[in-house]
Amino acid sequence: MSKLDNVLDTIDRNQPAALQRLTNLIAIRSVSTDPAYAEECRRAAEWLRTELSALGFESSIRQTPGHPLVVGHAKAAARDVPHVLFYGHYDVQPPDPVDLWEGDPFVAKVADRRITARGAADDKGQLMTFVEACRAWRDNGGYPCDISILFEGEEETGSPSLPGFLAEHGKDVAADLMLVCDTSMWDRTTPAITTMLRGLLLDEVVITGASRDLHSGLFGGAAANPIHVLARIVADLHDKDGRIQIPDFYAGVQELPADIAEQWRELDFDETQFLRDVGLSQPAGEKDRSVLEQIWARPTCDVNGMSGGYTGQGSKTVLPAQASAKFSFRLVGKQHPDAIRESFRAFVRARLPADCRAEFLPHGGSGALALPFGSEALRRARRALQAEWDKEPVLIGSGGSIPIVGIFKRDLKMDALMIGFGLDDDRIHSPNEKYELTSFHKGARSWARILAALAA
């Protein structure tokens, strides 16, 4: 037997004990959003630090203005091996509404090949797949890579303390590659690697016309109406084929590589069902693009909110002095948020008639994150997952952002391999959250194989 075979065998034999360890972690009610559970969060951090120490990690609790972080480091048995940083979070969503649970949300219930509890999947079950993979390697002669681990306790509240920690102590967690286990499989039998996260640019526009609201009888027909001006701008943003009309908007947008496009086409993604679930029947975006492409690989421009004039009950014959809209852009490839913000604002200014002016309120922006399709780490991880699941993993995108990944890319220039074993029906954030025992078991085996592949 190869060393990897021994490691996998150890994981198999350890399953009952691993499940008991996960049960113990779940029992700590580490709800980060509710200050009443701050002590429980601290206990969860302590529990993880103790686990890491037992695995030979040099580990510590790092205080923050919020809940503490856990940081651990372990050296590989060999030299000149890759250094990976694994990220997970020990905090969980509140269990409310508690009366919809079948039992105590923090008492793990194992039945039907699944473990049901708050945090069973998100993220305690997922992070323990990596810990159990480490344990099996430790029991078989040591780690194949240099491994750092960062567990945070504020993921469910937007990771407010993390940027500050990285600014001050970033070198403590810097590594060659980040491993993140907070995503899902494509389906029960198909592993997935999330390689593309769209970026996000937020801007708000306030258009002002007259110095005060006007009576539409006395001034209607002569005075500029900022709602009309703003509506014209919004209407001009897309052509009839859904293409965004801001100059140079598509600079840096790349077409999908042929093999990825082919892989996506072959996924059993049901566009009709996806839209029907929210009351829609037809893709409304760019023509001649599949829905998956639209939501994973294409940039967007959407008005998230617009208001002006009288919006109460009934009517009021007012010509408003102001109208405003909040815009968001999902970015892909190498689209640059700052350049697009400037280009967007110029687009708005170019459409202002006499007597109207625009003010802009920026609400942040970050570029898309993409693991290069040619990345060696990606190639190795794909091979490892293929070996475990006997099926080619799909490389997927995510329409939304995963803030933590963006923060590490920005502050430490680290790419991330996002691999998770959750399933769409895991009910994370909802009552009766569960994690399949297959996810837990084969997830640990997958990480064991990935660590070996990265070091090979």
Next chain:
Amino acid sequence: MSKLDNVLDTIDRNQPAALQRLTNLIAIRSVSTDPAYAEECRRAAEWLRTELSALGFESSIRQTPGHPLVVGHAKAAARDVPHVLFYGHYDVQPPDPVDLWEGDPFVAKVADRRITARGAADDKGQLMTFVEACRAWRDNGGYPCDISILFEGEEETGSPSLPGFLAEHGKDVAADLMLVCDTSMWDRTTPAITTMLRGLLLDEVVITGASRDLHSGLFGGAAANPIHVLARIVADLHDKDGRIQIPDFYAGVQELPADIAEQWRELDFDETQFLRDVGLSQPAGEKDRSVLEQIWARPTCDVNGMSGGYTGQGSKTVLPAQASAKFSFRLVGKQHPDAIRESFRAFVRARLPADCRAEFLPHGGSGALALPFGSEALRRARRALQAEWDKEPVLIGSGGSIPIVGIFKRDLKMDALMIGFGLDDDRIHSPNEKYELTSFHKGARSWARILAALAA
């Protein structure tokens, strides 16, 4: 001396007594919006009924669900003369903010050829011009026309009881022509007759896309955005020259007669100042139309309010399920509100993409009111005003509506001669409201002449 000369002479001699009578009426605090003054409103109605009785009018207080009406009738000395109905209102706006007044708002202060008090102009001073004209005719052999008078006490609250009264007792106030004294002169030396009131059509549109608000990361690029759909509709409503694009919208809109257009061109209306007062510098409406034409004689379409999605502080990456807008149309000539409502709704429906639907909430509509330029009554009134002011009266429009005039036209088919002697700087509804003694005196003389002219 002619009889009219005697009447005018009587008015001149009566001035001090007339001013005392107006002062007495002003002293009654008939604020209609505040229930605490209901008894004062009743007193004002009683005061007017007593005045009319003293002038030989068969007069009565008519109760309503709100403040009472005063109705009076007097027959002419001769037969086969026109029957006119004079309308005025005895209620006034609240005097607030009281501390900005130079004295007690209800104690008339006469100085510098003006009378300062709440209601001095709106409408107690104006309505008393007609009462004093009647008095002078009564003192000189009787009335030249059959005269009915209607004073209401709810004009400042939107005349809620009037439609009900007209439905039940409309015949009690029906006449050949309505005379209304609630408008202004063009300037200190130029009398004006308001002959055109724009109509008003109100409609609200609610566009619905998905069955719930969507995450713009997960669905952005694929799902319809109702704000975009509504913005496109609003943008399509006007072409680049400000022309409204709803099919058949301009049916029934007439070009201004050449002589009226000429009269308006010669008015010393300062477009620049009019716009500058509200922070604007250029007319924004239909190209190649003067501002006066735009606000008096041309129809409009304006969004009075629009809202959709997240409109609070900061940002929220939501694709809203709904967006809505309130539309108002100012109508002129023979534009028909019902036809335009249908045409507008068809225009909206024609622009709905797949998966979006529109609901409409009607908020009322009424056509424009115009006294035909060829009207004999108008011709006679112009001649009478010319004689009094030694200047041709201008025939003006009003961009807004005067609801009472619309109600009488709709329910009793009566046209109205709207002639008033207020000035733009009378500060009606504001502290230190005033009415010029010249307005009060020559207003009464003007009505005396108009009554003679109508009967001639």
